[in-house]
Amino acid sequence: MIALIFLVQTLRIAVPYVFAAAGGVVSERAGIITLQLEGMMLGGAFGATLGAFYTGSAWVGVLCGILGGLVFAAIHALACVHWRANQVVVGIAVNLLAIGATRFFLRLAFDSSSNSPRVAGFSVEQIGSGLLAITANPLFWLALLAFPAVALLLDRTAFGLRVRAAGEHPEAAVSVGVPVRRVQWIAVLISGALAGLGGVYLALDQHQFTDSMTAGRGFIAIAAVIFGRWEPRRVAVACVLFAAAEALQIQLQGSDVLPSQFVAMIPYALTIVALAGVVGRAVAPAALGKAEG
């Protein structure tokens, strides 16, 4: 039973990581750093809340959430792809922007600085709050498809080939007529839509938007992308691994075995270890972050 609870908890925690990290893979494979995953998730969560609140439909919430992620993705792409601004600086600024903007509009829309009213989610209640409730959430099934879809996109489509070329050697891609900037724009927008879905899942799961509710999940997703060496399959595994660590942390809370803070460090520590190349070096796409200049 404990194992089952642990498994379900892991899956629930993994869903937003999976969406965001899948988006991160697409953008970074196209050569654009995505430190703004956190902000795009927050935009998704807020959009979903607005949509679901005003229409009462969770599905409209999903669409609005995707739109919310796209807004911040577009800002990032405009600054970094179009104007060639530094991707790290803009990524961090987009995160700050998302936090500030969602707070501002939270007050504008709901006159609250902490949370929105309760909104519709997917009707999980019918099954009850049992362990298998998650199976009633269509976003869970969508999340299962996210990485296979990204893997197919990158490996099996002409666009994916261009994405990989743009991230590895943009000059070579340009020299054979690939519109690298357009490819990067689209890749960033795809990452925004996917990260937005991660935020949607959070908001609809909790039936409300709360201030900064993504709580660093975007950065865990980045850690997963790097730890998974930018390969969809490995990144998916990293997401589940990091989610399991967090589920473990929840299980350990209140016990004296291991302070939960140390379990919380696992994803970050593993990522640093991967970057330092202690166990198989994580090598980024060759032109990642070089669009500036």
Added chain:
Amino acid sequence: MATTSVEPAAPPRAGGRAPSAGRLRARLEDALLPPIVALLIALVIGDLLILSFGQSPGAVFAQLLSGTWGNAYGFGQVLFKATTLTFTGLAVAFGLRAGLFNIGAEGQIAAGGFAAAAVALALGNAPAVVGIPLAMAGAALAGGVVGAVPGALKARFGAHEVIVTIMLNFIVLALLNWIVSAHMAVPETLHTAPIRTGTVPRLSELVDALHGSAANLTILVAIGAALWYSWYLFRTRGGYELRATGLQPGAAEYGGVSVGRVWLKAMILSGAIAGLGGINAVLGYKGYYEEGMTVGAGFIGIAVALVGRNSAAGVVIAALLFATLSQGGLAINAIVPKQMVEVLEAVVIIAVAAAVPAVRLALRTARRAEGGEPA
């Protein structure tokens, strides 16, 4: 990301001290135009946000100014916030001068603040002449240690400092959270016991009008750090080698500089500056270390360095700008949500980051057309 060059600000101009009027004008344009463009963009967006709340932009901005530079308390708060941002801004700028992007100031300043409190607590009732220097040293040391990790990993393995510092932020904050909550917190709180030595006097003890504001003599340390920053970079051999490494690693190597060693040293010093910033809130204001007391200072420090173009004076001015925005948010909160300024801060950063390349390109084109500057 292994070899990304992250140098958002201008290539720092060294040595030349305004030799001619034309060059001075060019440098001024270079330095001022991007932030001015950015502020204009922020102003427009601010107007839109204010209008969306059904308020008058003029009234809001007037309130923002009068609540900050318009009264002694507000001004004191601006000074207090600018002090912290000067430290983190200098820390980020210092890294950038060496060609490194230190996103870890967030964790470094928290580590510094904690260490200052821990040292002060350990010293018990020691006199201030002992307590203050030792607590400061502890803060700088802790920040330096946190900075050393990405520096060493970069020098040894080429691990990209951006990702390492981001990840390290979370690790450091989790570690501090554990130490404080498990071992040092006053029950029912997230802060340590109050310190009994090392307290830095408030400015209000010198100027009555500042009463109630958190501004304290740490501001002198911040000014000292800014002066040291300029001195170190432009007057010492280490600074010379650091700037050469940041501008042209190939030339530095040619000049007998060990680039890896410079990276390590730069990250340690950058971390130490950020760590020292932790004393402003701990020794100068609260008198204890509390979870999240410096949250955001490291990230805004990136903006401060960017707008301040990695010069000491620029960083101080940019710190005042961002402190004004932050304090101004509180001043206008009665009319429009204070979160508006968070949006504006982010807009300024994005606009500067995007406008710096764009404006510089436009300037260069214009000057080349004039035939003024060699291409």
Added chain:
Amino acid sequence: MTDGRDETPGEAALGDQENPSRDADSRAARPTTPPGRAPSAERREPAVLLDGISKSFGACVANRAASLSVAPGEIHALVGENGAGKSTLMRVLSGMFRPDGGRVLVHGRDVTGWSTSEAIDAGVGMVHQHFMLVPPLTVAENVVLGIEPRRGIALDRARAEREVAELSARTGLRVDPRRRVAELSVGEAQRVEILKALFRGAKVLVLDEPTAVLSPPEIEELWTVLRRLRADGGTIVLITHKLDEVMAISDVVTVMRHGATVDRMATADTSPREIARAMVGREVSLAGEIALGESGARHSALGTGEPPSTERTRSSAECRAPSANVQAPSSLLSVHDLRIQGPRGLRAVDGVSFAIAPGEILGIAGVEGNGQTELVEALAGLRAIASGTVRLGDLDVTRLSVRERADAGLSHIPEDRHHRGLVLDHSVAENLILGQQHRFARGLRLDADRIDANARRQVEAFDIRPTDPRLPARSLSGGNQQKIVIAREMGRDFRVLLASQPTRGVDVGAIEFIHERLREARRAGKAVLLVSADLAEVLALSDRVAVMYGGKLVTVMPRSDASPSVLGPYMTGAHAEATA
């Protein structure tokens, strides 16, 4: 550094500046097709006709009224020294540059000023010297990138691989379409580049120095492929400066010098000597080649694909230039059997030995990209040495750091002042202490007064203008920037000077000035290693002259024996041809 770099716009022009005296070459005006020489193919409509192409970059003239006519089904060699304007001319053809004057006709159609994609569509493909390949992608993916065969949105990988395999089989460009480019050898990567062009339907193929990175057997294979393409009606323009290649593969040769096409001949009717003369612009004497017969014959063995063996290299070096290998006790710089690893497992420097006595200038001539850069960087401590020793006087410096070598009396004028020699955004005064900063420090601090005094002294002594040492180095002209480097390296105590391309891209006055300084160093008893792509410079300054080719010193001789005609064959690899 590969020599093709030389012909990027800026540097091409720099080459012109270096030799202003030769600029007034009147041959540019002479008809490029001497009557009676024209091959029979000329009567048909040319596949490519470049007519009076001029192209400048700022003040630098890269092409001056250059003309080229290539018949269909012809392999046409475009030869010339570094900076002669070959690559620029071909980039005009491939649409990368728009010419300032002249016309570009392809199969009779005026396409002047077209774009790269228009050129590709019209069947003109260029294979660049620096590969434009995406290493983690497979061969097939690289070839089809941009014009992918699709099924819906899906990439039709099977079709891509099939088509690439077919093309590969048809042309003889053997390479497995499923392999990742990162795993390929240089030769295979080049085949992929050619496949890319052919896959896009190239009928006219331009190859920029294709053999620079190839081993002898790979070169032979390339020739086979090119002959097959020619047999299929393809037209090929081959940029090169190696005359053995010209003789081996081409039908017609066009020679460029200083931006102009100065001669055109049918390969069958000419000789390496004649081509070399046209390239250099001077008469070539056969006597020199005969005198150096033995070493030439030995070297020719390399050209036929026999892998170089350490032993033979050493013995041939000894018999050809005994003086170079003797470590005279009095020599200030002695290098013994130096080997340096190059990219992709090749040797950049392969068993080089020499010694330089006090008061001697040893000049190393040679086309760039033959190991000179690596040699100098290794001597300066900037590049790892695989094996061999370097001595400064009696001191073994092989394992010492850059700074330790500098302290031991080594000065170094690097070939690329923009990359290594200067921190462009630092002031002149700051640049004047680069590498010496520890000598201008008092404790931690830099001694501003001494730095100022040093700057004022050097600015005056080396006539650096403008004279304000606070200006950023970036704001000075090329000649004055180079004077900063010269002042720093020669305005202090040193025993040995490594001078790499010391006058590249500087004006006439500065060239004279720098040459005089180098002579002064000789008079003062210093040992100078001069590396220059400018043969005239090497001849003007050196006491002994060596030629570097393929990572080896292929000859060392006293200045009195050296002349362009003697050295030319060594530099172009044609010494093998001359004696074979």
